[in-house]
Amino acid sequence: MSRGDHNWNSKFVLLNGLKSDSGKFSSSCKGVHVGKRHMWFHKNVRSIAYIFVLVGFFFLLDSLMVSIFDSINLQHSSTSKNSKGLKDDGKVAHTNKEKPPVKMYGRLLSLASSALTEKEFKPKKSDLWKEPYKQASSWKPCADRRPPNPGKHDKSNGYIMVSANGGLNQQRVAICNAVAVASLLNATLLLPRFLYSNVWKDPSQFGDIYQEEYFISVLKHEVNIVKELPPRLKSIDIEAIGSLITDADIAKEAKPIDYVRKVLPILLRNGVVHFLGYGNRLGFDPLPSKLQRLRCKCNFHALKFAPKIQEAASLLVRRIRKHDSARSMLDKQLLGNYMPNIPSRHHEVARGSYRYLALHLRFEEDMVAYSQCDFGGGESERKELQSYREIHFPLLIERLKSSKPISPEELRKLGRCPLTPEEAALLLSALGFKHGTYIYLAGSQIYGANSRMQAFTSLYPNLVTKETLLTPSELEPFRNFSSQLAALDFIACATADVFAMTDSGSQLSSLVSGFRTYYGNGQAPTLRPNKKRLATILSENSTIRWNDFEDRVRKMIEEGQRVRVRGFGRSIYRQPRSPECMCRT
Secondary structure: OHHHHHHHHHHHHHHHHHHHHHOOOOHHHHHHHHHHHHHHHHHHHHHHHHHHHHHHHHHHHHHHHHHHHHHHHHHHHHHHHHHHHHHHHHHHHHHHHOOOOOOOOHHHHHHHHHHHHHHHHOOOOOOOOOOOOHHHHHEEEOOOOOOOOOOOOOOOOOEEEEEEOOOHHHHHHHHHHHHHHHHHOOOEEEOOEEOOOOOOOOOOOHHHHEOHHHHHHHHOOOOOEEOOOOHHHHOOOOOOOOOEEOOOOOOOOOOHHHHHHHOHHHHHHHOEEEEEEEOOOOOOOOOOHHHHHHHHHHHHHHOOEOHHHHHHHHHHHHHHHOOOOOOOHHHHHHHHHHOOOOOHHHHHHHHOOOOEEEEEOOOOHHHHHHHOOOOOOHHHHHHHHHHHHHHHOHHHHHHHHOOOOOOHHHHHHOOOOOOOHHHHHHHHHHHOOOOOOEEEEEOOOOOOOHHHHHHHHHHOOOEEOHHHHOOHHHHHHHOOOHHHHHHHHHHHHHOOOEEEEOOOOOHHHHHHHHHHHHHOOOOOOEEOOOHHHHHHHHOOOOOOOHHHHHHHHHHHHHHHOOOOOOOOOOOOOOOOOOOOOEEEO
């Protein structure tokens, strides 16, 4: 409309200009011009009216639409506001339940993230999934070889009863030590029993976790093992006759001579002894080689998991691997016939990119609290851990009162602090494991939950546990049996392509690494960080270059992977490379 007005005004100005310039237009001419214009209006009046009506209609429609949209926007704005308010309320409530993410090494995490992104775009051949030292394959399992003189006598000196405490792995060590002691004292071993613990809350007994008949059969040429005491001994009050032996009677990691002097006379006199709360009560050195070999045979050959555990574990491992593969020696020992076998020539093709790394992350609340370290969670975290110590570790509290305190900084420098999930992620990224690495997490009761795991999953999102891979119905038979659940983790870690631990002192990590050494055929790498060295490297978080960080971490890990013969006093369950346990080819 404005353009139309402009055109009409232009014509009017032009006509006036022509009139003034020529001077030839008379009043008659004006009349003719006015008459023509009048005729034009008369002729087009209907069209003009139609245009005005149409324009008015559009103005009315436009006004109506604007009103409608304004109303909708107002309602949407109100709804969004309310919705946002609900979300914010929910977020506040969620924050009250879950702690905010805790990060101690923000700069290194940023560098790690950039490095992982670069590796995705610049892929290169990696040897992370292989043992770095070829000498590892020169050691072969041979603890099950038949000795020329088994050392088993026709007449037994009596019966040994063992009640083992702790969880799955502590109990396993206790069983093998009991077998060695029974052989030492020429006694008949009653199938070991497990004490119920308020910590583990698991009523499982030997037959719920291991195959009883197989255990007895494998060891029958060296140790007599029975399921029950003879009738004449069942009704005897063991404590009353002085045959109850506790930790106070036998020192931790006692020598064989201690058993001969203290236990054998009681056994000969009463015909039975009961080791209550039995655990690490037999040292590793000096010990006769036949007893060392017997402990190895018990741990690596005689203790096979019960069929229901093998079946569930095979399902778990197959879902982690996402394929069926040729059975390794580890698979055969730990999973029996429940793992389907395929021809080895298809093995490498099937594996493809489905290799997985198993990680045992020891960052449970009890371990974190007991360490007395600081983990960057502030004053609230320190109070929380102190409260936990006062409730669960009263003896520790009393000991701390009478000793000189060690600062959290000093504890970290000494390598006494458990690795956080953040530190574990930095370790893996420094070694070169890619962002998409498939990782099985053993356990899963991480202190701080998501607040601690966020740093890990930001670098490695492909994280799974037995709870995410097995359905509730598949897990139900194990739900209230922590030791049986731990057995599933044990198997998943032992059969992994790579196993990484964060605490070499952990029983599960020790036994799993021993299994991988014994049955791995030099193709089952284990990553074992030196916490003291790692703490020194991480202390340079604010200045160290990423390339330097990578180099130092890799050297640390490679040092821990060196092929060594078991050192004096070292656990034969963790380091089986010794003449009594393995043979060098």
